[in-house]
Amino acid sequence: xxxxxxxxxxxxxxxxxxxxxxxxxxxxxxxxxxxxxxxxxxxxxxxxxxxxxxxxxxxxxxxxxxxxxxxxxxxxxxxxxxxxxxxxxxxxxxxxxxxxxxxxxxxxxxxxxxxxxxxxxxxxxxxxxxxxxxxxxxxxxxxxxxxxxxxxxxxxxxxxxxxxxxxxxxxxxxxxxxxxxxxxxxxxxxxxxxxxxxxxxxxxxxxxxxxxxxxxxxxxxxxxxxxxxxxxxxxxxxxxxxxxxxxxxxxxxxxxxxxxxxxxxxxxxxxxxxxxxxxxxxxxxxxxxxxxxxxxxxxxxxxxxxxxxxxxxxxxxxxxxxxxxxxxxxxxxxxxxxxxxxxxxxxxxxxxxxxxxxxxxxxxxxxxxxxxxxxxxxxxxxxxxxxxxxxxxxxxxxxxxxxxxxxxxxxxxxxxxxxxxxxxxxxxxxxxxxxxxxxxxxxxxxxxxxxxxxxxxxxxxxxxxxxxxxxxxxxxxxxxxxxxxxxxxxxxxxx
Amino acid sequence: xxxxxxxxxxxxxxxxxxxxxxxxxxxxxxxxxxxxxxxxxxxxxxxxxxxxxxxxxxxxxxxxxxxxxxxxxxxxxxxxxxxxxxxxxxxxxxxxxxxxxxxxxxxxxxxxxxxxxxxxxxxxxxxxxxxxxxxxxxxx
Numbered sequence: 001x002x003x004x005x006x007x008x009x010x011x012x013x014x015x016x017x018x019x020x021x022x023x024x025x026x027x028x029x030x031x032x033x034x035x036x037x038x039x040x041x042x043x044x045x046x047x048x049x050x051x052x053x054x055x056x057x058x059x060x061x062x063x064x065x066x067x068x069x070x071x072x073x074x075x076x077x078x079x080x081x082x083x084x085x086x087x088x089x090x091x092x093x094x095x096x097x098x099x100x101x102x103x104x105x106x107x108x109x110x111x112x113x114x115x116x117x118x119x120x121x122x123x124x125x126x127x128x129x130x131x132x133x134x135x136x137x138x139x140x141x142x143x144x145x146x147x148x149x150x151x152x153x154x155x156x157x158x159x160x161x162x163x164x165x166x167x168x169x170x171x172x173x174x175x176x177x178x179x180x181x182x183x184x185x186x187x188x189x190x191x192x193x194x195x196x197x198x199x200x201x202x203x204x205x206x207x208x209x210x211x212x213x214x215x216x217x218x219x220x221x222x223x224x225x226x227x228x229x230x231x232x233x234x235x236x237x238x239x240x241x242x243x244x245x246x247x248x249x250x251x252x253x254x255x256x257x258x259x260x261x262x263x264x265x266x267x268x269x270x271x272x273x274x275x276x277x278x279x280x281x282x283x284x285x286x287x288x289x290x291x292x293x294x295x296x297x298x299x300x301x302x303x304x305x306x307x308x309x310x311x312x313x314x315x316x317x318x319x320x321x322x323x324x325x326x327x328x329x330x331x332x333x334x335x336x337x338x339x340x341x342x343x344x345x346x347x348x349x350x351x352x353x354x355x356x357x358x359x360x361x362x363x364x365x366x367x368x369x370x371x372x373x374x375x376x377x378x379x380x381x382x383x384x385x386x387x388x389x390x391x392x393x394x395x396x397x398x399x400x401x402x403x404x405x406x407x408x409x410x411x412x413x414x415x416x417x418x419x420x421x422x423x424x425x426x427x428x429x430x431x432x433x434x435x436x437x438x439x440x441x442x443x444x445x446x447x448x449x450x451x452x453x454x455x456x457x458x459x460x461x462x463x464x465x466x467x468x469x470x471x472x473x474x475x476x477x478x479x480x481x482x483x484x485x486x487x488x489x490x491x492x493x494x495x
Numbered sequence: 496x497x498x499x500x501x502x503x504x505x506x507x508x509x510x511x512x513x514x515x516x517x518x519x520x521x522x523x524x525x526x527x528x529x530x531x532x533x534x535x536x537x538x539x540x541x542x543x544x545x546x547x548x549x550x551x552x553x554x555x556x557x558x559x560x561x562x563x564x565x566x567x568x569x570x571x572x573x574x575x576x577x578x579x580x581x582x583x584x585x586x587x588x589x590x591x592x593x594x595x596x597x598x599x600x601x602x603x604x605x606x607x608x609x610x611x612x613x614x615x616x617x618x619x620x621x622x623x624x625x626x627x628x629x630x631x632x633x634x635x
Contacts, residue, residue: 011542054543101509101551104541111545115508122507122545 001053001126002106007074009064011105020106020126022076029133032070038134042066045238046132048200048257050075050089050283052121053130055253063130071134077127078112087114089123090252091279116276120252131255137240139198146192148185148221155316155492156186162314163190163292167199167260172291174306177316178325178483179296179420179449184214186316187262188221190292195225195242199259202244204251204281206271207420208232210264214245248277254284261285262292265420267299267442296420296449297442297479318487322494323458325480326451328444330473333465336433340375349432349465356428357384357410363428365413366447368436373413376432380411389413419446426457434464434473444476458495496633504548504604512548512555515632519556519602522630528600530561532619534611535587537566549602552632563590563599563622564615577608586611587618595623600630607635 002010002018007028010018021027042058045051056063066072078098079086086093092114103111106126113124123129152160159175166173167190177183187203194201203218205211208231215229228241230250237253244258248271263271263281271277285291298306305311319325333346345353356363367373370391377389388409390400397417404412404424412418416438429451431439439447444464451460464473487493503511523531533549541547550560564587599619601612606629616627 012538099508099510101546102554103545104547105545113507113509115510118502118506118508124545 001128003074003128007067009060011060014107020108020111021074021128022078022080022112022125024076027074027076029073030068030070032134036065036069036071038066038069038071040137043071043132043134043137044240046072046130047137047240048132048255048284049253050129050131050255051253052077052123052127054121056130066134071132073131073133074128075131076125077123077129078114078125080112080125085112087116087123088129089120090114090117090276091283092116092276117252129255139240139242141196141198142224142242143196144192145195145222145225146188147223148188150185152185153182153318153320153322153492155318155487155490156182156320159186159314159316160189162312163187164193166292166312167191167194167290168197170259170288170290172293172312174293174295174298174302174311174313175316176298176306176313177294177296178319179446180319180321180325180453181296181316182320183264183294183296183316184217187292187294191218191222191243191260191262194260194290195222200242200244200257201260201262202246202251202254202258202284203262203264204246204248204284205264206248206268206277207265208247209422210420211245211247214264218243218245248280251280251284252276254280256286257284258289259286260290260292262294264294266293266295266302267297268420272299297445299442315483315486317483317490318492319453319458321455321458322492323452324484324487324493324495326448326460326462327480327484328448328462328464328473328477330434330464330466330469330477332469333432333467335467336465337372337467340372340379343379345376345379346432346465349430352430352463352465353380353384353411360410361428362404362407362409362424362426363411363430364418364424364450365411366419366429366431366439367413367415368433368438370415372433373415377413380413384410387411387413390418391415392417416443416447418450419443420449422450423453424450425454426460427451428461428463430461430463430465432465433467435466435468435470437470437472439470439472441472441475441479444472445479448476448480500604500633504544507545509546509551512551515552516556518632519552519630523556523558523600526600526628526630527598528628529598530563530600531558532563532599532601532615533560534601534603534615535562535564535566540566548604552604553602560602563592563594564588564618565590585614585618587615589618589622593623594619596625597623599624599627601627603629603631605633605635606631 002014097116100110100112211231219227226241228236228239228244230246306313333348448462451462452458502508531553553560612629
């Protein structure tokens with residue numbers, strides 16, 4: 001699309017003075033005309049978002065009238081300076097992730113576009129990002145929307161108080177809670193306080209699984225308010241809800257939308273690896289807003305910032321059932337990949353599995369790679385035909401996890417895909433090849449965290465079978481021991 | 496292939512056209528033609544996509560696309576059923592360019608029922624083309 005310098009949009013027959021938006025120095029911002037009859041539906045859809053024309057069903061003329069009357073802003077989708085090009089939607093600055101094309105929309109031979117976020121619709125040099133800058137849509141206040149009968153453990157209560165406080169004061173906080181501490185419950189009071197004062201809240205997480213799990217859980221405890229659940233392909237996209245639960249990817253569509261952002265599983269892939277997701281979270285926050293980070297396994301940088309006082313944090317070092325975290329034991333098993341080539345498993349692993357299956361104790365075995373997992377599956381099925389394996393690309397992933405829950409299968413082989421979020425009440429867990437670099441400190445802590453989660457079965461075995469101990473393994477064990485010691489000191493465990 | 500083509504065509508990742516260039520160049524070496532004709536898009540669709548995916552394939556392979564056709568109406572092909580597509584009426588009309596006795600190679604990204612190419616070829620044959628061939632990247 002081309003605009004004249006006073007921002008009249010053209011989609012064909014471009015007048016000679018028209019330019020792609022990226023070439024217009026300052027984009028005028030017309031003052032708000034309070035007598036303009038705004039379109040409430042457009043306001044609902046656009047408030048707190050940054051969208052493209054093609055994301056909106058409304059005709060260009062109508063959108064542009066809102067612009068002229070000060071209700072909408074146009075921003076450059078691609079920002080070019082002398083030294084670099086930046087995508088304003090996803091923050092991409094990696095020059096190799098920009099390309100250009102002869103654009104039929106603006107007629108330029110080399111219209112630059114961002115390849116990084118192209119899956120959400122192409123942002124190019126002639127693409128305006130459209131935001132709402134008029135008044136916020138009215139939202140009905142629900143007084144004290146929280147309806148929850150549960151009680152918090154002392155560790156949870158302490159964290160919950162802190163969360164509530166920083167949400168009220170618009171500050172930032174890291175909640176460092178061990179796997180199975182009951183992190184979600186810790187948020188309830190804080191979210192309640194936010195909603196009570198008309199704030200918009202978002203819980204974001206890198207993982208769709210977690211979004212799907214959290215959605216119904218939060219709707220159940222906040223029955224009187226609307227909860228929007230957003231992930232790739234979800235239907236709630238245009239819902240303006242007081243409480244939004246979204247994947248971090250979905251936040252790329254938001255702009256200055258939330259008073260409170262709670263980021264769950266901060267350390268999970270791909271959030272840590274993908275700067276555009278971190279950018280998305282920043283962009284989605286209002287200028288004055290609060291931020292809560294939740295994690296069981298902060299990376300080294302975060303751990304250092306907490307210890308040096310740079311970041312406010314609160315720990316929940318113990319599980320709600322007051323049993324210590326199971327501590328992993330290390331078992332050297334030789335060159336296991338070579339054994340696999342000879343259609344064998346290391347004897348230590350075979351024994352470990354046999355013991356579980358003989359005692360009818362369900363177990364998970366984590367492997368670093370899919371091909372290794374397939375190999376192990378073939379070997380094990382000769383003896384135990386009911387064993388299943390699941391990986392990221394498996395279309396039957398959900399069904400297999402359900403079979404495990406229903407105790408229809410004795411054992412599930414998996415990659416790091418099941419490292420977090422899933423809970424089986426009574427299982428033992430082993431990792432084969434824990435020396436692989438995919439098993440980072442946090443991955444291993446998460447894997448160990450699958451064991452002993454239920455109050456009925458608070459114990460279980462976690463073994464790392466390895467061909468050479470790694471620093472990650474040692475640090476993971478140290479972190480678990482440290483949390484247990486802290487919990488003991490604070491009187492949060494009884495056993 | 497399916498994902499790459501979808502990203503190219505529907506998400507509009509233009510540079511992916513270059514990924515297909517070696518294949519297209521190789522094929523064109525052994526083909527005898529006088530002009531390369533992309534399947535045209537309607538003006539609305541062209542605006543929506545920002546580029547014509549067939550023309551881009553030709554261009555990025557180092558050739559010049561020659562526009563000889565235009566679309567009559569604009570319902571999306573990929574939204575129609577197989578039967579609809581086979582039985583639909585002519586969707587193209589010729590541009591006013593002399594193509595008498597020309598050997599023409601039509602280029603498209605995906606061959607599904609073949610009806611798009613069939614209609615395009617018929618318009619060109621009726622216009623006097625000597626022969627019409629086609630090159631597509633994938634079977635739908």
